[in-house]
Amino acid sequence: MLSILIPTYDYTCYPLVADLHQQAEKLDVSYEIIVAEDGSHSQVDIIANHKMEELSHCRHLISKEHLGPAGIRNLLARKASYNWILFIDSDAKVIQEDFLQTYLHQIGKADVIVGGLRHQKENHDPNKSLRFKYEKAADQHRSAAERGQHPYDKFTPFNVMMRRSTFLCIGFDESCREYGYEDALFGVELGKRHISILHIENPLLHMGLDTNEVFLQKTETALRTLKMLNGKMERHSYVGRVYGAFRKYHMTWALQGAHALLWKALRHQLSSKNPSLFLFSLYKLLYYSTL
Secondary structure (H helix, E strand, C coil): CEEEEEEECCCCCHHHHHHHHHHHHCCCCCEEEEEEEECCCCHHHHHHHHHHHHCCCEEEEEECCCCHHHHHHHHHHHHCCCCEEEEECCCEECCCCCHHHHHHHHCCCCCEEECCEECCCCCCCHHHHHHHHHHHHHHCCCCHHHHHHCCCCCCCCCEEEEEHHHHHHHCCCCCCCCCCCHHHHHHHHHHHCCCCEEECCCCEEECCCCCHHHHHHHHHHHHHHHHHCCCCCHHHCHHHHHHHHHHHCCCHHHHHHHHHHHHHHHHHHHCCCCCCHHHHHHHHHHHHHCC
């Protein structure tokens, strides 16, 4: 019936597995929970996660090679035993006692069912101010009703259930070996193939906020991935569309000049206690123009 698939990298997700296992045991369905370490280096996290093997219907896979976010999810889908798969990121937290039951009630209504995500109301760590502010702004548009208006946009595998056969027909693009855009590209493919998708209110809490420096590094990595995709995603991303307009009018030199003048000041502001999301958008555009 259901394979719950959790990719992880240097993160202890045993508490998440334990919560999911507790819910699954109360359901009258066949299930499994598989966690795959994507080249994790932290033995502390690997050992902590390995405790899941003591739980029924749970498997802990260890890939010594870092496959990347696309490759590790493709591996998990191939290892899955059941016809429905539920992808969950390892830094998620279950916040509803009927989380799995809610998903099971939706089976058959669509080929892909997206549950959504939320963030904590407050952040007391100024070193994580940018990611927190960015995600809280995004949370305002993450209701099922708003997601359903443009169902294939901004697809994320953070918390999504789908037919295994649907996923295996498409899969994540393994040329995306680093962070970013493999998920959005998958959403584009779903739309191209007119695969049915349903957005529901069944969120998980995202616990893994990055520090400002790490988030900026991951943003740059994602933009390099966007560039590497050679136009596959450019018109589907805000940065790509704006850059395309500058390119159309032969004005990319202005972006590159602004990058040289403003780069250090932008990074300093975005690492402050009150970062500007407008300047974050500018930061992304200017960095993309240099690639």
